[in-house]
Amino acid sequence: MKTYNFTLRQLQYIVAVAEMMSFRGAAELCNVAQPSLSAQVAEMEAALGVSLFERDRRGVLLTSAGQEIIRRARRVLVEADDFIEAANRFVDPLAGTLRIGVIPTIGPYLLPRVVPALRKAYPRMMLIWIEDKTEVLVRSVGHGELDAALLALEADLGDLDHDVLATDPFVLATPPEHKLSRGAKPVNRSQLRGERILLLDDGHCFRDQVLEYCSSAMLEELGFRATSLPTLAQMVSTGAGITLLPSIAVPTEAGRSQLSVRSFSRPEPFRTIVLGWRRKSALAGTFRKIAETIRTELRTLSGRGRRRPTAAR
Secondary structure, three states: OOOOOOOHHHHHHHHHHHHHOOHHHHHHHHOOOHHHHHHHHHHHHHHHOOOOEEEEOOEEEEOHHHHHHHHHHHHHHHHHHHHHHHHHHHHOOOOEEEEEEEOOOOHHHHHHHHHHHHHHHOOOEEEEEEEOOHHHHHHHHHOOOOOEEEEEOOOOOOOOEEEEEEEEEEEEEEOOOOHHHOOOOOEOHHHHOOOEEEEEOOOOHHHHHHHHHHOOOOOEEEEEEEOOHHHHHHHHHOOOOEEEEEHHHHHHHHHHOOOEEEOEOOOOOEEEEEEEEOOOOOOHHHHHHHHHHHHHHHHHHOOOOOOOOOOOO
8 A cells, every 4th residue: 555755734724824824823824833834845845756835035936846736735634524514423413513605686686595404403513604706705715714605506606517597587676756667567688778777796696697688788887887786786775877676685685675566578587596606515415405405494584576496316
């Protein structure tokens, strides 16, 4: 059987140095004395026969060999975490701590509805929620920093596996006095032509989805870009322009802002809310149970014209 002249702990050290770009910062992150960490890194470089880092007074840089080795080291550490997690799940598959990410256009509206049901269904499980943009969450799940994330399927989810929770149609939100606020029929996309639209800032996948739907309507995007849906709704309520909102946000945002809301005619714009996790994760079975609990709770609490979700297998 082949032997290895490095340890998982040494892999953790070199990844920490790459993350912090500092030996001192890496030592603090790993809760170890800097001389000890530096010696372990040097020992691993000697074992591999390559230099991973360039060191000078300005800081630390990854060598070309270091970039490739660190990428592979991250993958090994993720697999090691899954190895341990798989053993733990045989003891109790529905206990322990899970770190789950959620994008800002889903978190404030979905979590208050489903977290109480998750606590009731899995009393031995602690869920830690982390809010961030899609790109950051997908990378964090891939690197093992998060176990899973609530995302929109229409965004780039990389190699994540997923289960569908719900479809979330978009609606038109306007000031009450706006001409498009009048009428009971669904709005046609062509009626948006020439309107002034407010959107979220770059990096929000919801912004990209709205732009894709509105691409043929020749709208004028206003210079102000909101960092959140509440800010977007407040700006629309002042008469600054129109916008699109996901249906899941309407009860909250229309309730605290002066907005008129109308649905779109078919084919209506929508996104697909999913729970995503690493492929071959030891927690896949647990996440599918969590996804089913969320789907059931959403059907119970808010079936307001939303399509019935279908699990992706």
